[in-house]
Amino acid sequence: xxxxxxxxxxxxxxxxxxxxxxxxxxxxxxxxxxxxxxxxxxxxxxxxxxxxxxxxxxxxxxxxxxxxxxxxxxxxxxxxxxxxxxxxxxxxxxxxxxxxxxxxxxxxxxxxxxxxxxxx
Amino acid sequence: xxxxxxxxxxxxxxxxxxxxxxxxxxxxxxxxxxxxxxxxxxxxxxxxxxxxxxxxxxxxxxxxxxxxxxxxxxxxxxxxxxxxxxxxxxxxxxxxxxxxxxxxxxxxxxx
Numbered sequence: 001x002x003x004x005x006x007x008x009x010x011x012x013x014x015x016x017x018x019x020x021x022x023x024x025x026x027x028x029x030x031x032x033x034x035x036x037x038x039x040x041x042x043x044x045x046x047x048x049x050x051x052x053x054x055x056x057x058x059x060x061x062x063x064x065x066x067x068x069x070x071x072x073x074x075x076x077x078x079x080x081x082x083x084x085x086x087x088x089x090x091x092x093x094x095x096x097x098x099x100x101x102x103x104x105x106x107x108x109x110x111x112x113x114x115x116x117x118x119x120x
Numbered sequence: 121x122x123x124x125x126x127x128x129x130x131x132x133x134x135x136x137x138x139x140x141x142x143x144x145x146x147x148x149x150x151x152x153x154x155x156x157x158x159x160x161x162x163x164x165x166x167x168x169x170x171x172x173x174x175x176x177x178x179x180x181x182x183x184x185x186x187x188x189x190x191x192x193x194x195x196x197x198x199x200x201x202x203x204x205x206x207x208x209x210x211x212x213x214x215x216x217x218x219x220x221x222x223x224x225x226x227x228x229x230x231x
Contacts (some may be wrong), residue, residue, distance in 0.1 A: 045225070110165040115167055
């Protein structure tokens with residue numbers, strides 16, 4: 001079964017760090033670009049990061065650039081988002097998603113999301 | 121404020137057709153054919169309905185269709201069904217600032 005499953009969310013204080021993981025199964029993970037998209041409570045979707053098949057190049061939204069490095073481990077079929085210097089406005093559900101092919105800017109397969117809450 | 125502009129809500133009766141618009145600029149939606157549409161049911165992850173303006177992924181109903189004219193893209197849902205209720209988001213590649221921009225979302229109510 002083709003699937004993405006996020007983990008690692010939780011409650012963290014402002015300025016703290018959190019590492020999100022996304023486990024892929026049912027497809028050849030190393031063949032696909034991957035991305036992270038977030039959704040603040042009751043709000044719309046916001047793209048935040050994108051990584052190529054081999055881990056470089058990577059791309060970031062201005063809102064997370066320099067704070068949220070994205071990475072992947074193709075041997076472990078896993079995608080990661082290291083979230084540093086967290087702010088209240090980073091509170092959101094974080095989704096990992098698969099990109100259908102390298103020149104696409106859409107997301108064809110999504111995980112169920114993991115909730116990150118930044119609060120003191 | 122979202123980079124792409126969508127109506128906050130639309131509604132229709134079962135069997136009818138509705139269209140959701142998505143307006144951008146020549147630096148994003150108008151300049152590239154990388155427009156996508158997503159459906160998000162309450163409490164669920166988004167689902168890709170349309171990519172590259174008008175292409176449906178395998179398994180997506182033919183009742184969903186996409187188009188683009190100038191700086192405005194449209195998603196049309198024909199033969200409206202109760203299960204179509206939810207939020208719909210457009211997105212596009214953007215040549216400035218962030219690479220992928222989303223619309224603010226449109227809530228579809230089936231009357």
